[in-house]
Amino acid sequence: xxxxxxxxxxxxxxxxxxxxxxxxxxxxxxxAVVLALLLSGLFIFAVTHLNPVAVYQGMFEGAFGSxxxxxxxxxxxxxxxxxxxxxxxxxxxxxxxxxxxGQILVGGILTAGLMIHLGYTxxxxxxxxxxxxxxxxxxxxxxxxxxxxKARWGTNETxxxxxxxxxxxxxxxxxxxxxxxxAGSNTVGIINMQTRAGWFPKILGQDCMLNVILVxxxxxxxxxxxxxxxxxxxxxxxxxxxxxxxxxxxxLSRVYIRTMAISGAICGLAGFISVAxxxxxxxxxxxxxxxxTAIIVAWLAKFNTFVMILIxxxxxxxxxxxxxxxxxFNLNNDASNIITGIILFCIIGSxxxxxxxxxxxxxxxxxxx
Numbered sequence: 001x002x003x004x005x006x007x008x009x010x011x012x013x014x015x016x017x018x019x020x021x022x023x024x025x026x027x028x029x030x031x032a033v034v035l036a037l038l039l040s041g042l043f044i045f046a047v048t049h050l051n052p053v054a055v056y057q058g059m060f061e062g063a064f065g066s067x068x069x070x071x072x073x074x075x076x077x078x079x080x081x082x083x084x085x086x087x088x089x090x091x092x093x094x095x096x097x098x099x100x101x102g103q104i105l106v107g108g109i110l111t112a113g114l115m116i117h118l119g120y121t122x123x124x125x126x127x128x129x130x131x132x133x134x135x136x137x138x139x140x141x142x143x144x145x146x147x148x149x150k151a152r153w154g155t156n157e158t159x160x161x162x163x164x165x166x167x168x169x170x171x172x173x174x175x176x177x178x179x180x181x182x183a184g185s186n187t188v189g190i191i192n193m194q195t196r197a198g199w200f201p202k203i204l205g206q207d208c209m210l211n212v213i214l215v216x217x218x219x220x221x222x223x224x225x226x227x228x229x230x231x232x233x234x235x236x237x238x239x240x241x242x243x244x245x246x247x248x249x250x251x252l253s254r255v256y257i258r259t260m261a262i263s264g265a266i267c268g269l270a271g272f273i274s275v276a277x278x279x280x281x282x283x284x285x286x287x288x289x290x291x292x293t294a295i296i297v298a299w300l301a302k303f304n305t306f307v308m309i310l311i312x313x314x315x316x317x318x319x320x321x322x323x324x325x326x327x328x329f330n331l332n333n334d335a336s337n338i339i340t341g342i343i344l345f346c347i348i349g350s351x352x353x354x355x356x357x358x359x360x361x362x363x364x365x366x367x368x369x
Contacts, residue, residue, distance in 0.1 A: 013359045025354045032350035036343040043342065047335060055325050055339075062324020063317045075208040075278055077309075077316035078215040082273060083290050084297035084308045085215070085222045086266030089259050090143075091295075092226065092303040094239045095150070097260065099161030100267045100291030102168030103142045105284075107135035107271025109168075109175050111198075112191060112282035115275070116179055119197035127198045132272050139268015140261045142168065147260035151253030165291070172284050188282050191275075200277040211277045218266060223305045235259055267291070300348065318343060 041052030063073045083100050090097035111131045118127055146160040180188045192198055203209035226232040238245045238255050245252060274286055293315060301307035322336035 011360065014356050015359050016356055017354070020354055028353050029347065029350050032346040033343070036346035039346070040339045040342045043338065048329065048331065050329060055329060058325045058328045059317070059321025062322075062328075063320040065324075069320065071206060071208055073313075073316050073320050075211055076319065077312045078208070078211045079270060079274060079278070080290055080294055080297055080315055081308055081312040082215045082218060082270040083267055083294035084301070084312060085218050085305050086139075086263050086270065087294055087298045088222060088263075088301075088303045088305060088308070089226060089232075089235055090263040091298050092239050093235045093255065093259050095147070095256060095260060095263075096158045097143065097146075097161050097263055098158055098292075098295075099142065099146065099164045099264075100270075100294060101287040101289070102161075102165040102291075103139040103264045103267035104271040104274065104287040104291055105165075105168040105172050106138040106142050107268030108275045108282050108286045109172055109271075110134040110138045110268075111272045111275040112188060113175065113179070115191045115198035115280075119192045119195060124197055124199070124201065128200070128276065131198060131276055132269065135268045135272035136265045137268070139271065140265040142268065143260040143262075143264020144257060147257045151256045169284050172282065172286070176283060190280050191282075192280070198276055199280055208277060211273055214269075214273060218269075219305045219309065222266075226303065226305075231255075231258065296344070296348070300351065314347075315344075 037052075037056070041056075044050055044052045044055050062069065064070045083104065086103075087097055087100055111134070114127065114131045114134060118130065121127075122130065142164060146155070146157050146164065149155040149160060150157045176188050200207060200210045203213070226235065234245070234250050234255050237248060237250060238252060242252060245255070270290070271286065275282055279286065297308050297311045297315065300311050318340045322333075322340050325331055325339075326333055326336040
């Protein structure tokens with residue numbers, strides 16, 4: 001008779017947490033930042049033999065070392081935050097909107113076109129309102145198309161929205177060539193440089209103060225919308241379980257279409273802010289990868305728009321800091337990007353320990369031993 005098979009418990013098991021106190025979650029994130037700084041410091045010293053503290057100081061100076069640097073960092077953080085706020089309702093609904101880049105571009109195209117053709121017709125306040133409404137409509141349309149296909153024919157929204165980015169890029173290239181392309185470049189020159197028609201006005205002496213006002217208003221509005229409205233509740237239910245939503249009488253197609261229209265509209269407005277409030281030009285690089293970076297902003301914040309503020313500023317700080325240390329310490333871009341990658345990896349990895357815990361198996365001594 002063969003001996004019974006003895007099953008041994010694994011030394012370590014991964015168990016999903018039911019819940020975790022907020023203070024403990026933030027402590028885990030803080031420890032992740034400390035670990036990231038230590039690992040980055042080791043990398044800096046091993047590769048360059050530089051003082052890591054001096055490098056970190058250089059990163060801070062690149063982001064906040066002067067008034068101009070500070071406002072540039074704020075401007076870029078607001079752009080990231082705006083796109084993250086736009087992605088929040090779609091991602092909370094588990095509709096994977098990877099098309100924010102295209103939605104930003106079509107909003108920027110409409111803004112640039114109106115600046116060029118109506119810059120001498122309307123006053124700046126009226127023109128800004130027209131451009132904002134046009135960019136919202138363009139972004140909403142770009143979000144509606146994949147939502148309608150998803151609702152009617154069950155298409156894959158990830159691939160659909162991703163492919164629409166390339167359509168928007170080619171459309172931008174066509175408009176650039178149509179409006180102004182003297183050197184065969186992919187960028188229209190600065191629009192209305194002499195008159196500044198359609199440019200954001202200075203508020204409190206700052207060009208990008210209106211950016212901050214618009215984006216922070218959107219941030220508060222989206223938080224209230226997702227948390228306290230019936231439509232926000234429907235988005236949460238659909239995101240938890242489509243079957244549960246159907247059982248509760250929620251019409252999925254209507255939620256998909258409505259939510260993606262809102263998501264695309266806000267991303268289109270980000271294109272308006274980028275063209276009228278920052279670059280004052282349009283190119284295939286107007287979105288600048290923010291549509292993908294904002295996915296990190298929305299996901300890490302768990303779609304809480306107030307938490308997104310912190311994450312957007314962190315990413316903007318890392319971007320500006322990496323540029324500064326690359327020039328100040330003669331580091332190539334790869335080295336500075338590795339430092340950024342280490343910090344992001346640790347922060348993203350901390351979410352694992354927030355959602356899961358490690359359970360170690362202790363072997364019990366046999367009785368009598």
